[in-house]
Amino acid sequence: MKTLIGFTLLSLAGTALTAQAASTEYQDIEHGRYLSVLGxxxxxxxxxxxxxLAGGVSLETPFGTLVAPNITPDAETGLGNWTFEDFKGTMTEGIGKGGYHLYPAMPYPAYTLMRDEDLRDLWAYLRTVSPVNHDVEANQLPFPFNIRLAMMGWNWLNFDDRDFQPDPDRPDDINRGAYLVEGLDHCGTCHTPRNFMGGDGDGKFTGAIVDDWLAPNITPDPHKGIGGWSEDELVEYLKTGGNRFDFASGPMADEVRHSSQYWTDDDLHAVARYLLTGAGIDETASSADAPEPLAQSNAQVQAGSKIYFDRCAGCHKTDGSGENGMFPQLAENPLINNDNASSLIRVVLAGSRAVDTDAKPTAPAMPAFGWDLSDDQIANVVTFVRNSWGNAAPTVSAGDVAEMRKALQGE
Incomplete structure (x- = not known):
């Protein structure tokens, strides 16, 4: 009888340990799924x-086209024959299975900051994705950029292989924000200007052009950046796709739709606090004095005002205050004050529909005006908006509009 009882107890203990192991494995995989959303x-x-995750998205770079690969666990065309070490090398060093060099369109310069435990959980999740047999020719760059060995020189000049080190003088939420913004969320990949080699240029987080959209300044600069946003307004934008200043469009709409709307509230606030404190940038990057606006007597401003009150004031109001939740506030809007007006020109020309999210499933839209406004007229109205109601920014020329119109016709 004692033997039977002992055997039963051992069996129960073994079952409990098995259940605990299964629960831990599930938690690791679920955490990995969340990490894939964060990234x-x-x-x-x-x-x-x-x-x-079967790949196939074309990524247009200044050097040609790259296509994102299949990262499902398919043995022939995906990661099915990879080991964790193969995956880690790809994520943190830009070295794929077999030793080939990746291009930084895969943001390994940011992912290199990821902790090993997060990499392992992400890998565990990717192993559970349904395998898809989908062969992708990733490297479609023209000669000589298609020569991957050139990336050895690029890495030597542009890649800093380092671990994330939390700042002991900063609170945990700011360090969490730093880990996400600088690493897995790779915000700088779009929002930091590129140098001539495609590496990080000067002016961290001060904005860059992505697919003819401006990825705007996200420094605490109150005139050109997000310094005029509150923490809650930045969280609202990332969670719902819009706030009183802006609605996510273009590449940022994809980011909100697939990623940031699903972040935890703690992570949303951590990212917002890190960005708004400017903890990751040189203070001088967000302390430039605001310029003086063009005088209302300026000929271009005067011409633009007539167009605005005829075509735009019905939605954005005569004082540029907009309609909360429907039409962005143009007055004192730092995103309008960027030196580069690409996004503003683009939405006037071609219109735009903001991202739809679970929180805001009905996305507001901006009609296109390129069909009946000339390049001069669009340049004038954009210049008026950029120099009214507390805004101040350089003029926009008809040539700027013509260049964007041509780019849109080529899409």
Whole structure:
């Protein structure tokens, strides 16, 4: 009888340990799934929503086209024959299985900051994704950029292989924000200007052009950046796709749709606090004096005002205050004050529909005016908006509008 009882107790203990192990494994995989959302893996690796992470998204770079690869566990065309060490090398060093060099369109210069435990959980999750047999020719760059060995020189000049080190003088939430912004969320990949080699240029987080959209200044600069936003307003933008100043469009719409709307509130606030404190940048990057606006007697401003009150004031109001939740506030809007007016020109020319999210499923839209406004007229009205109601920014020329019109016709 004692033997039977002992055997039963051992069996129960073994069952409990097995259940605990299964629960821990599930938690690791679920954490890995969340990490894939934080990193917005789907934005680059999902071309077909019915085949998640099977690759095929074209990434246009100044040097040519790259196509994001299949990262499902398919043995022939995905990561099925990879080991964790292969995956880690890809994520943190830009070295794929077999030793080939990746291009920094895969943001390993940011992912290099990821902790090993997060990499392992992300890898565990990717192993559970449904395998898809989808062969992708990733490198479609022209000669000589298609020679991957050139990346050895690029890495020597532009890549800092380092671990994330929390700042002991900063609170945990700011360090969490730093870990996300600088690493897995890779915000600088879009919002930091590029140098001539495609590496990080000067002016961290001060904005850059992505697919003919301006990824705006996200420093605490109150005139050109997000310094005029509150923490809650930045969280609202990332969670719902819009706030009183702006609605996410273009590449940022994809980021909100697939990624930031699903972040935890703690992570949203951590990212907002890190960005708004300017903890990761040189203080001088967000302390420039605001310029003086063009005089209302300026000929271009006067011409633009007539167009604005005829075509725009019905939605954005005569004082540029907009309609909360429907039409952005143009007055004292730091995103309008960027030196580069690409996004503003683009939405006037071609219109735009903001991102739809779970929180705001009905996305507001901006109609296109390029069909009946000339390049001069659009330049004038954009210049008027950029120099009214507390805004101040350089003029926009008809040539700027013509260049954007040509780019849109080529899409």
């Amino acid at each position: 917005d893996c789907a934005a680059c690796h999902t071309a077909n929503e019915e085949q998640p």
